[in-house]
Amino acid sequence: xxxxxxxxxxxxxxxxxxxxxxxxxxxxxxxxxxxxxxxxxxxxxxxxxxxxxxxxxxxxxxxxxxxxxxxxxxxxxxxxxxxxxxxxxxxxxxxxxxxxxxxxxxxxxxxxxxxxxxxxxxxxxxxxxxxxxxxxxxxxxxxxxxxxxxxxxxxxxxxxxxxxxxxxxxxxxxxxxxxxxxxxxxxxxxxxxxxxxxxxxx
Amino acid sequence: xxxxxxxxxxxxxxxxxxxxxxxxxxxxxxxxxxxxxxxxxxxxxxxxxxxxxxxxxxxxxxxxxxxxxx
Numbered sequence: 477x478x479x480x481x482x483x484x485x486x487x488x489x490x491x492x493x494x495x496x497x498x499x500x501x502x503x504x505x506x507x508x509x510x511x512x513x514x515x516x517x518x519x520x521x522x523x524x525x526x527x528x529x530x531x532x533x534x535x536x537x538x539x540x541x542x543x544x545x546x547x548x549x550x551x552x553x554x555x556x557x558x559x560x561x562x563x564x565x566x567x568x569x570x571x572x573x574x575x576x577x578x579x580x581x582x583x584x585x586x587x588x589x590x591x592x593x594x595x596x597x598x599x600x601x602x603x604x605x606x607x608x609x610x611x612x613x614x615x616x617x618x619x620x621x622x623x624x625x626x627x628x629x630x631x632x633x634x635x636x637x638x639x640x641x642x643x644x645x646x647x648x649x650x651x652x653x654x655x656x657x658x659x660x661x662x663x664x665x666x667x668x669x670x671x672x673x674x675x676x677x678x
Numbered sequence: 679x680x681x682x683x684x685x686x687x688x689x690x691x692x693x694x695x696x697x698x699x700x701x702x703x704x705x706x707x708x709x710x711x712x713x714x715x716x717x718x719x720x721x722x723x724x725x726x727x728x729x730x731x732x733x734x735x736x737x738x739x740x741x742x743x744x745x746x747x748x
Contacts, residue, residue, distance in 0.1 A: 499748055511741075604720070613747065615747045629740075633742060639747070641746050
């Protein structure tokens with residue numbers, strides 16, 4: 477059985493890509509930093525706003541700051557040794573595969589379904605063997621048991637697959653957090669399971 | 679009847695054809711969502727090819743409906 481020290485050593489040598497630094501991305505980055513992942517590549521174009529604070533890993537004092545800069549500061553405040561490579565860009569078909577070309581595992585954490593589709597198509601076409609973890613369906617509250625991880629080859633889908641964000645079904649911290657933690661948990665399984673000949677997926 | 683594995687679950691399709699297109703599958707299953715990711719035996723099929731990419735008995739097919747939120 478692996479020791480905690482061995483697990484930490486493995487995690488410290490891994491690079492994870494995160495597309496989006498909102499409700500999913502900021503929380504995936506937070507929990508992966510706590511877990512001891514060595515390097516994160518994060519891209520987002522947005523700035524922190526007051527409406528983000530109901531679920532995203534930012535603070536009132538950071539309103540108006542670029543999300544990638546605010547997130548990097550918060551992550552370094554957890555672990556000063558984590559390497560955070562941030563890109564303050566709007567992702568598109570051309571830059572996605574360049575920005576994240578060196579990652580071991582890719583996490584999709586954008587809010588817009590069309591962008592989720594674009595990211596999925598670019599990665600599954602260009603890097604068909606690179607694990608890609610989607611967040612799909614996490615609006616509202618309750619129904620924790622509907623949240624699940626489904627594996628389709630190198631593609632992993634976290635969420636309930638049905639709860640779309642709307643005026644009457646907003647994204648709120650607990651369910652968004654569950655989805656983000658599910659995504660981060662899949663990252664750990666993908667990285668650790670083969671090394672320690674265990675199977676904790678999904 | 680055609681037997682495929684759709685989204686990790688065995689699925690029997692009521693058809694006499696030896697193969698069907700992705701468009702035909704979506705029609706048979708009444709999948710009317712706009713934002714889909716489709717894979718056949720692990721290979722991505724883009725929307726432009728839904729009318730020509732074919733599915734035959736024994737294929738593993740994934741149709742994932744993407745929804746906003748994050």
